[in-house]
């Protein structure tokens with residue numbers, strides 16, 4: 001199926017279709033604007049799932065025992081399946097999947113900057129499960145509830161359940177680690193840099209945000225700031241419960257979570273630490289760091305593309 005086989009719908013046709021309570025079932029129901037917006041959000045989602053695999057694999061090599069390694073591998077397998085769902089849907093929307101996955105330059109991948117920072121230990125992997133997979137869960141649950149694109153909405157029922165397993169894996173380990181001082185110190189050190197990176201994950205605050213079609217067309221239900229709040233509502237009480245400090249608290253008078261450190265802030269990616277003494281920076285500066293990508297970008301994308309580029313195997317036409 002290619003995009004050329006269908007005359008694109010007008011914006012009005014899409015709006016009427018949605019107003020009648022129907023879902024968009026394929027490219028035949030899309031206007032150019034809907035198609036472009038859906039390709040963008042699917043690419044971010046699929047790239048994020050895909051790059052989490054080499055990121056988690058690197059850390060899984062430090063698993064304390066074989067059965068723990070097995071749990072990590074089953075999470076990685078889930079992530080690859082999630083990525084496949086996204087890329088497969090992009091293929092249906094006229095995108096060349098091989099080009100997208102295997103021939104795209106590393107810097108053109110659209111996943112959150114957090115995954116460009118290496119996870120170097122088992123503790124960091126389980127912290128990522130508790131924070132990053134929780135972010136994935138929040139974002140995908142919102143899309144599951146709100147998306148007007150039927151095929152993706154239906155596929156996300158399975159993805160949501162698997163993300164729940166990933167974040168529970170993280171929480172179970174964190175509870176256990178936080179019971180003794182050495183483990184707790186290691187978790188605290190990881191959360192110190194990972195918490196703020198995950199806050200950034202939700203993107204620009206609503207007053208600076210573009211891509212309004214994500215909300216207009218029901219690609220998403222909640223705004224960036226609402227999603228960031230949702231994530232804090234899940235993560236902050238859990239961290240408080242296990243005695244791990246995070247730079248955010250619930251402000252009763254505002255009925256919202258408040259970030260207690262300069263945000264957004266400059267990040268030293270070699271030391272993996274926040275330069276909080278320098279105060280808050282602009283989102284333009286953050287976006288410049290995101291665009292430049294971080295330390296592991298090349299390495300992870302090369303790992304994912306190596307097989308394709310070193311053999312003559314290609315998908316059957």
Ligand SMILES: [Fe+2]
Pocket residue numbers: 049078079082136163
């Ligand atoms: Fe996933």
Ligand SMILES: [Fe+2]
Pocket residue numbers: 079133136162163166
């Ligand atoms: Fe996950």
